[in-house]
Amino acid sequence: MSDYDPVNINVDVLVIGGGLGGCRAALRARELGASVALVEKAQVARAGPMTYVHSQFAPDRLLDGDELTAWVEEFAVGSNYLADQDWTAMFLRDAYFRFRELIDMGVPYARSADGKLKYVKVRGHKIGTTLGADGRACMEVMRKAMKRARVRLFEKVASLDLLTLDGLHPTQEGVCGAVGVHVQTGVPHVFRAKAVLLCTGPFYPRMHYAFADHIPGDGHRMAYRAGAELAGMEFGQFAAWSYFNKKFFTPGQAKIQGIGAHFKNSLGERFMSGYDPIWGEQTGLIQMARGIITENIEGRGPCYVDMRHVPAADIEMLYQVAPTVGRAFKEFGVDPSRDTLTVNPMMVLASNSSSGLRIGLDGETNVPGLYAAGACTCLPHMMAGISGSAISSASLVTGYRAAGAMAARAATIGRLPRNTRQVDDAISRFYAPRQKFRLTRPADAHLEIGRVTGEATFALFKNAPRIQHVREELARIEADLLPKMYAPDLHELVKAHDARTYLEVCKLVTSAMLERTESRAELFRADYPFRDNDNWLKWVMLSAPGEDLAAPPRVTHWDLPFERWPIKPPRGCEPSTYGMPERFREARSA
Amino acid sequence: MIEKIDYAVCDGCNACIDACPTGVLTLEEVGEPWNPIGPPGWKAVIRYPNDCHSCRLCAIDCHLDCITVNHGLRIPDPYLGYEHLSDAKSA
Numbered sequence: 298m299s300d301y302d303p304v305n306i307n308v309d310v311l312v313i314g315g316g317l318g319g320c321r322a323a324l325r326a327r328e329l330g331a332s333v334a335l336v337e338k339a340q341v342a343r344a345g346p347m348t349y350v351h352s353q354f355a356p357d358r359l360l361d362g363d364e365l366t367a368w369v370e371e372f373a374v375g376s377n378y379l380a381d382q383d384w385t386a387m388f389l390r391d392a393y394f395r396f397r398e399l400i401d402m403g404v405p406y407a408r409s410a411d412g413k414l415k416y417v418k419v420r421g422h423k424i425g426t427t428l429g430a431d432g433r434a435c436m437e438v439m440r441k442a443m444k445r446a447r448v449r450l451f452e453k454v455a456s457l458d459l460l461t462l463d464g465l466h467p468t469q470e471g472v473c474g475a476v477g478v479h480v481q482t483g484v485p486h487v488f489r490a491k492a493v494l495l496c497t498g499p500f501y502p503r504m505h506y507a508f509a510d511h512i513p514g515d516g517h518r519m520a521y522r523a524g525a526e527l528a529g530m531e532f533g534q535f536a537a538w539s540y541f542n543k544k545f546f547t548p549g550q551a552k553i554q555g556i557g558a559h560f561k562n563s564l565g566e567r568f569m570s571g572y573d574p575i576w577g578e579q580t581g582l583i584q585m586a587r588g589i590i591t592e593n594i595e596g597r598g599p600c601y602v603d604m605r606h607v608p609a610a611d612i613e614m615l616y617q618v619a620p621t622v623g624r625a626f627k628e629f630g631v632d633p634s635r636d637t638l639t640v641n642p643m644m645v646l647a648s649n650s651s652s653g654l655r656i657g658l659d660g661e662t663n664v665p666g667l668y669a670a671g672a673c674t675c676l677p678h679m680m681a682g683i684s685g686s687a688i689s690s691a692s693l694v695t696g697y698r699a700a701g702a703m704a705a706r707a708a709t710i711g712r713l714p715r716n717t718r719q720v721d722d723a724i725s726r727f728y729a730p731r732q733k734f735r736l737t738r739p740a741d742a743h744l745e746i747g748r749v750t751g752e753a754t755f756a757l758f759k760n761a762p763r764i765q766h767v768r769e770e771l772a773r774i775e776a777d778l779l780p781k782m783y784a785p786d787l788h789e790l791v792k793a794h795d796a797r798t799y800l801e802v803c804k805l806v807t808s809a810m811l812e813r814t815e816s817r818a819e820l821f822r823a824d825y826p827f828r829d830n831d832n833w834l835k836w837v838m839l840s841a842p843g844e845d846l847a848a849p850p851r852v853t854h855w856d857l858p859f860e861r862w863p864i865k866p867p868r869g870c871e872p873s874t875y876g877m878p879e880r881f882r883e884a885r886s887a
Numbered sequence: 888m889i890e891k892i893d894y895a896v897c898d899g900c901n902a903c904i905d906a907c908p909t910g911v912l913t914l915e916e917v918g919e920p921w922n923p924i925g926p927p928g929w930k931a932v933i934r935y936p937n938d939c940h941s942c943r944l945c946a947i948d949c950h951l952d953c954i955t956v957n958h959g960l961r962i963p964d965p966y967l968g969y970e971h972l973s974d975a976k977s978a
Contacts, residue, residue, distance in 0.1 A: 339908035343944050433947075452905075480910060504966050505888070510940040511908045540967070545958040546941075621943065625958040643966045740937060744963055751965040788910050788935055 303476075303485035303720065308334040308449065309707035310700070311490035313456045313475060313516065315341035317350075317432075318670035318692030319496035320439035321395070325700035327446040331707050334449040334488055336456055336477055339511060341443070342436035345498045346508045346672065347689060349548045350432030351619040352419045352555070354687035355396040357426045360389050370864045371425055372678050372687075374575070376651075377818045378834055378866035379529075379857070381677035387658055388678045388687075391694045396428065399693070402442060404435045407618055417614065419555035420579050421684030427555075429618035432689070453480050455791055456515055458723040459493065459523045459667070460716040467524025467841040471665030473713045475519070476723045483787050485724050491710040492666050492703035495520055496696060499535075499648030499672040500802045502750070503743040503795070506537065507548050507621070509647070513795040514802035516673035520654050521805065522846055525662045526838045526853070528655040528675035531809035532819040533802075534756070535647035536586030541602075541638040545629055549619030551685035554579055556611040558604045560589070560640070562597040572874045581683030583649060583819045586642030587875050590757060602640050604633040644757070646750040646803050649819050650688045651676055655838055660699030663840075666710075668703055670695035675836070683818075730793040736781035739792035745774055746800050758881040759810060760824035768807045775800055805839055808850050812837050816873045823882055826873045830866050834859070888939040889946075889956050892932070894925025896953035903931050903945035903954060909938045912945065 310326040312319045315337030323335045337344060360368055365386060372385045400406065400414070407429030409415045416426040443450060456477040461468035474489040500514025521527060539550045560578055562568050572588040573580040580588075589600045604612065612633055616623030625631075631638060654662050654669040656677065661668055671692030679687060730739070749770040750756075755763045779797055784790040815829040816822050834857050839850040859865055889911060892903075904912045913934040918927030931954075933939075939956075946954040 340905055343906045343948075344908045348942065348944065433944075502966070504963060505940040505961055507940060507942050508908075510938065540962065546962065547958070624943075628958050641967070643962060645966050744965065747963060748965040788938075791910065792938065 301484045303487045305487050305489070306334050306449065306451070307489045307713070308332045309491050310494065310703045311336065311475060311488045311492070312494045312496060314496035314498060314671070314673070315452070316345050316347040316496055316498055316671060316692060317435065317439065317689050318696030319494065320436070320443055321693050322494050322496065322670060322696035322700040323448040324439070324442055324446055325697050326704050327448055329701065329704035331704040334451060334490070335443065336451040336454050336475070336486070336488065338453070338455045338480065338515070340452045341440045341450065342433060345512055347432045347436055349508050349621070350430065350435070350689045351549055351552050352417060352427045352686040353396070353430050354392065354422065354425055354684060354690040355416075355428045356389055356393045357416050359393045365389060366863050368425060371422060372684070373864040375421055375683045376679045377828070378830070378864070379817070379836065380679055382862040382864060384658060384677035388691060388694050391698070392690050395693045395697055396690075399435070402438055404430060404438050406430050407614065417555065419686050420551040421576070421581065421686070425684070427686045429614065431618060431620065451477070451486060454478065454486050455480050455794065456519065457727050457794065458719065459519045460489070460719050461523060462666070462714060464714065464716055464719060466522045466846065467843070468664060472523055472667040474716070476720045478724065478727055480787065480791050485720070487720050489713045491707040491713070492668060494660070494696070494699050494703060495654065495667070495669040495673050496671050496692065497673045499650060500533070500799065501535070501647040502645050502747045502799055503740065504643070504645055504747065506546060511795070513799035514648070515798055516669065517653055517802050517805070518798045520662065520667065520669065521801070521839070521841055523664055523667060524841050525664045525667055526655040526840045527653060527805060528836045528838045529651045529653070530806050530839055531813045531837055533646055533648055533652040533806035534583055534644060534819040535649045536583045536642055536644045538582065538585045538589055538640050538642040540641040540643060541631070542629070543639065543641060545625050547622045547625045549615070549622040550582060552615055552619050553602065553604070553622070556604070556607050556615055558602050558607065560585070560600060560602055562592045562600050564597055568592055568597070568600070576683065581649070581818070582685075583644070584683070586644055587757070587821065589640060589642050591875055599639045601637045603637045605635065605637070607633070609634065644751070645747070646806055648672060650685070651679060651819070652806065655836070656695065658698065659702040660695040661702060666706065668699040670699050727790060727794055730782045730784035730790060732783060734781060735783045737778055737783060739782050739784060739789055739796050742774065742778050742782050743792070743796040743799065745778060746771070746796065746803060749774065750803055754881060757821070758823040758877055759820070760822060761811060764807055764811050768804065771800060771804050771807065805850060808852070809837050809839055812852050821873060821875055823877055826875075826877065828871045828873065830868050831870065834866060888941050888961060889933055889936060889954065891955050892930070893953035894930050896951050897930045898951060899929035899931065900950065901931070902948045902950065906944040906948040908942065908944065909940060911935050911939045
């Protein structure tokens with residue numbers, strides 16, 4: 298247990314996560330007169346992927362009629378027809394207004410010489426428009442606005458678990474707050490709130506990739522424990538291709554693809570159109586990585602990126618909106634107008650922005666009082682989609698809408714319970730690794746999870762035995778390694794909590810991967826190497842099976858209602874474009 | 888990852904410690920016999936270098952520009968092992 302008395306906070310609306318969606322929701326709830334607390338594990342404007350956002354999907358005009366349908370189609374096709382088309386249409390119309398507001402608030406979007414907003418092209422969109430923005434600068438604006446609006450800001454406080462009205466996990470009655478702990482002082486924080494918004498972002502392993510290490514999936518885990526439905530977990534496979542010259546990584550991949558970089562193999566062929574005939578070099582990260590890996594496996598590597606033909610003005614724009622790219626190129630003496638760079642991919646079990654809470658139009662989940670926005674949701678407009686820039690935009694739109702629903706709910710709820718037992722349990726679990734047996738460092742436990750889930754044949758050629766093997770390995774780590782984690786101080790306690798969180802999310806991802814017996818988007822199954830539009834145009838949802846949270850999740854499906862949607866998918870099966878050497882087809886490991 | 892903090896320059900303003908999302912840095916009194924890594928005073932110290940994920944937020948926020956972060960990311964090996972699958976060993 299903690300050595301401190303907890304800090305108690307009572308508010309109408311609690312926002313967990315200080316990214317764009319969380320901040321917009323907090324501001325909107327204040328506008329509507331609710332009292333708001335925002336809790337952030339790191340610091341607002343200094344945390345999470347939003348700091349690295351360099352482009353935001355923003356319609357340049359209010360869409361309607363046929364034009365709206367055309368934009369919806371772009372998302373529907375990009376998502377392999379899994380997008381919720383009602384949600385997408387709402388998103389496309391709302392996003393216009395939300396971005397007008399951000400522009401008025403003074404977010405410094407990229408502008409051309411005459412002062413007009415510059416809409417740029419990025420990966421995943423041929424007709425959709427995108428604003429170039431420095432995410433960090435955007436969040437500075439939001440942070441100042443929150444201070445002005447008197448949002449109660451709790452930074453460096455990690456949320457551990459949700460509190461429920463009936464005191465149970467999973468809950469039947471609803472969510473009524475959260476318990477957290479200050480990561481520098483260890484002081485427990487107990488938030489009691491009439492509505493809770495999760496805006497905790499995606500989940501990543503500890504892979505030292507710019508923004509990944511402190512977002513292990515806190516929101517996914519808390520929501521699952523509370524009984525919320527998670528959708529699209531089977532697409533929890535993230536890839537990056539930007540390991541340049543085997544020396545350095547940079548974020549900003551969507552932008553590099555967007556300015557028209559060419560990707561070539563050792564024969565000088567531009568190979569991506571062979572893997573994705575529709576999007577070619579504008580395709581998603583996982584498709585890029587798979588393409589590059591397949592070229593390597595089949596002996597046409599190493600692959601490289603060629604930006605020599607890109608106009609200097611576009612390179613300048615790239616550096617402006619993604620400053621890390623410019624700095625990294627400078628540090629390693631790379632001049633894109635002269636040099637080509639070899640690219641190497643990595644693939645990890647992580648959110649590719651389509652794995653998370655199932656939400657409705659107002660960000661509501663199936664648990665009363667629990668709302669979600671942004672990358673911790675399944676992002677209904679792009680389930681397994683390829684647009685990187687529409688994640689922060691969706692967060693903005695859902696956060697705003699959820700705030701309205703939460704403020705309305707807050708007006709109808711009376712006194713909240715004290716939940717002493719839930720608070721004590723969460724704090725005790727957090728402090729448990731402060732034990733005597735000095736056996737495993739949290740970082741090593743985390744790396745062991747990475748070794749299991751990042752194993753190459755599993756990452757590339759999933760089949761039922763390989764997925765099952767990974768599930769057994771995760772169970773072994775959970776039973777043998779996690780209880781032996783030793784954390785001598787608060788810093789390590791947080792890391793131990795992160796490792797446990799990531800492991801539990803990985804278990805959910807592998808459950809869903811077993812369920813979907815086809816290959817679609819991020820999920821490639823060697824035993825089902827085809828896209829099956831006859832049987833699998835549906836979402837796979839996981840939820841807690843009952844009181845025993847360690848039992849396998851309950852699996853349900855949602856058949857998409859194409860009969861009332863404008864965009865109809867083609868029927869039938871279609872083989873996957875990814876090559877697979879015969880020796881990987883059956884064996885569990887090569 | 889984070890390489891070094893110039894302790895001769897650092898004034899212990901805490902900006903980098905606030906900025907670091909993974910808690911790599913702590914504020915410590917250095918220059919004492921038990922902590923002789925720089926001239927006396929309160930300084931930001933790289934206490935948990937292995938938790939750095941090279942986001943550079945500390946270096947951007949340092950008003951004295953005394954933090955060095957290089958781009959040599961150390962992606963852990965489990966996430967980068969694809970070469971051994973290849974038919975032809977590429978260079």
